[in-house]
Every structure is written in C-alpha cells, then in structure tokens.
Amino acid sequence: MIERGKITRQVTRCTNCQLCHHQPRDAKPVPATFPKSPIFAVVGEAPGPDESLKGRPFIGASGKLLRALMSDVGISPRDDVAWINTVSCFPNKDGQIRSPSDVETLACRTNLLDQLAAAEVGYVLLVGAKALHAWRSDLLLKDTHGQIGIWLEAWVVMPITHPAASFRKPSFKAEIRRDLKRWTDIAYGGDDPLLYLDDGCVKCGVSGGEALHRDRDGLGWCNKHWEKSKHAWEKERQKWGRRLVEPLTMEF
Ligand code: SF4
Numbered sequence: 001m002i003e004r005g006k007i008t009r010q011v012t013r014c015t016n017c018q019l020c021h022h023q024p025r026d027a028k029p030v031p032a033t034f035p036k037s038p039i040f041a042v043v044g045e046a047p048g049p050d051e052s053l054k055g056r057p058f059i060g061a062s063g064k065l066l067r068a069l070m071s072d073v074g075i076s077p078r079d080d081v082a083w084i085n086t087v088s089c090f091p092n093k094d095g096q097i098r099s100p101s102d103v104e105t106l107a108c109r110t111n112l113l114d115q116l117a118a119a120e121v122g123y124v125l126l127v128g129a130k131a132l133h134a135w136r137s138d139l140l141l142k143d144t145h146g147q148i149g150i151w152l153e154a155w156v157v158m159p160i161t162h163p164a165a166s167f168r169k170p171s172f173k174a175e176i177r178r179d180l181k182r183w184t185d186i187a188y189g190g191d192d193p194l195l196y197l198d199d200g201c202v203k204c205g206v207s208g209g210e211a212l213h214r215d216r217d218g219l220g221w222c223n224k225h226w227e228k229s230k231h232a233w234e235k236e237r238q239k240w241g242r243r244l245v246e247p248l249t250m251e252f
Contacts, residue, residue, distance in 0.1 A: 002118040004034050010111065011088045017107035019089035019100075027052035032084040032115040039075075040123035040187050041082040041116055041155075042066075045130040045162065046100050052090035057083040065163040066127065069173070073181045074188075082119035086112055086134045100130060109134070116155065123187040124155040128162030135159075136217065138229065143203055146179040148186065148196045150218040156193040158183050194218065201225055 011031035014020065020029065030047035033056060042058070050060040058066065067077040075081065087100040087108045100108075112134060116124065126132050129141050135151050136144075144159045151157045160179045166172035186196050197214075200207045201222035213221040221229060 001120070002114050004118045007031070007111075007114045007118045010114065014088065014108075014111060016110075017089075017104050019087065019091060019104055019107075022092065023052065023090055024049070024092060024095045027090050028055045029088045030055055030057050030085060030090075031088060032082055032119065033057060034082045034119055035079050038082040038119055038121050039080040040125060040183075041084055041119045041121050042125045042127055043112070043116070043131040043134065044083070044085050044127045046085050046087040047090050048097050049090065049092075049095075057085055061167070062162065062164040065166065065173075066176075069163070069177050069180055072177060073184050075180070075184060082115075082121060084112065084115045084119070086130050105130065105134065122154075122156060123183075123193075124151065124157045125183060126157055126159040128160075128164075132159040136219075139202065139219075143205075145175065146182055147198045147202065148193060148218065150216070153216070156186070158186070203229075 008031040012029050014029060027049070030051050044058060044063075047057060048060045048062075051057055051063070057063070070077050070081070087104050088111055091098050091100040091104060126135055132139060132141055132144060135149070135157055139159075141159055141161060145161050147158065149157050158179065160183075161172050161176055163173075163176060166176065182196075186193050197218050198220055199212065200220060201212070202219045203225040204222060206222045211223055213223070213226040215221065
C-alpha cells in the first residue's frame with residue numbers, strides 16, 4: 001500500500017517535467033486530497049490558477065460546479081471522493097491556463113498512478129478528455145462519456161464531460177448530471193460493475209450482439225471498428241510503456 005503522506009511529498013517535490021519551473025508567482029504543485037474512506041476517485045485534467053495558489057484540487061469554477069452536480073445526485077464530494085489530477089502542476093503560458101502536453105502528461109503518470117493506488121478505491125471517474133486519454137488516448141469523449149470500462153485490470157472507470165464545457169454550452173450540464181446518476185448506481189449500488197458494460201460498439205454504437213468484440217478494457221467493438229482499432233491499440237501500448245490494452249477477446 002502506498003502511504004498517502006509519502007505520495008503527497010513526492011508530488012510537492014517533483015521535478016519530472018518543466019512545468020514546475022514555469023509556475024506563476026506563489027503557485028505550487030497540487031497533490032491529491034483523500035477523505036478517510038473514499039468510495040471512488042475523480043481524475044481531472046490539471047490544476048488551474050485558483051487550485052495552484054491554494055494547493056488544493058477542484059476548487060475553481062469547474063470544480064465547484066462538479067461538486068454541486070455530485071451533491072444533486074446524492075454523492076458527498078467531501079467524504080466520498082479522492083480528488084486527483086492527471087498533471088499536478090498548473091499548465092500555463094505566461095500565467096494563462098492551457099492544456100497539458102503529452103510530454104507533461106507522460107512525465108506525471110507515475111504521480112497519477114501512485115495517487116490512485118493511495119486512494120485505495122475500485123472506481124475512478126475520468127473528468128474531461130485529458131483524463132480519458134490517461135486511460136485510452138485512442139478514444140473520444142463524445143463516444144465514451146457515461147460508459148463503463150476497466151483500467152489496468154484495477155479500476156472500473158467512467159469518462160464524463162468536463163464541467164467547464166457547460167460554461168460554453170449549458171446543455172452539457174444535464175448530460176453530466178445523467179452520467180453522474182448512472183455512476184452512483186454503479187459505484188454505490190453493490191452490483192457486479194461488469195453488468196453495466198455497454199453492448200454496443202464504442203465507436204459507432206451499433207449493437208454487435210454475438211459478433212461484438214470485447215477488449216481487455218471491457219469496451220465493445222463492431223467488426224469494422226475492431227479491425228481499424230488494432231493499430232491504435234499497439235501505439236497506445238508503446239506510448240505508456242506498459243500493457244494497457246491487447247487486441248484479444250476476453251470473456252467478461
Ligand atoms: Fe512533476 Fe507532474 Fe509537476 Fe511535472 S507536472 S513537475 S511531473 S508534479
């Protein structure tokens with residue numbers, strides 16, 4: 001078991017990428033926060049200006065909205081959730097927020113996986129595209145939000161749209177609330193989570209029935225997209241330097 005204090009120190013002292021040298025004045029790395037016994041972890045993209053000044057994750061406008069939507073569906077953001085970021089330092093250009101690069105995401109991967117292990121949870125909510133891509137960079141959020149998958153044979157995951165998207169397009173708020181409601185059924189319901197695996201193709205939604213291929217991450221593929229996806233999977237494996245996915249059919 002990874003001790004939480006140790007991983008917090010690891011993150012706050014980390015110099016694995018250039019981001020720590022390009023922080024605005026008074027900004028600091030933002031390690032995960034853990035309640036005593038979380039039900040699940042949230043993985044977000046990266047701290048913003050508010051988070052990096054206070055050293056706490058998910059306290060900016062998006063984090064506040066996500067916490068409010070969680071409370072709406074019966075989740076306690078304070079007691080049930082370990083809050084973690086894909087990248088722990090504020091990615092910025094001259095102090096303005098930007099998305100973390102692939103190099104920065106890869107550099108912070110050990111911190112991410114160590115913090116997930118320290119949370120000691122079986123369920124992980126992936127918030128936004130960067131978090132989805134920490135699991136599977138060959139997938140799009142529009143195809144996968146609200147779907148269940150398996151990460152490294154360790155965690156049941158569900159991607160959801162980043163709450164910041166609803167500031168531009170308010171209809172995303174209802175979609176996120178719907179996905180969170182489904183998440184509570186899965187993470188709190190006590191059923192076998194594999195019962196919730198989608199029976200359509202993750203790319204086109206076509207129901208494959210008997211012909212559906214199921215990959216090791218629990219995702220379904222129709223014949224056409226199964227053939228196309230094999231190369232993307234190989235690239236994924238090389239990118240992360242460890243086995244994430246394999247083109248085989250596994251019995252779930
Ligand atoms: Fe280390 Fe992550 Fe900060 Fe880069 S972003 S310096 S890897 S904590």
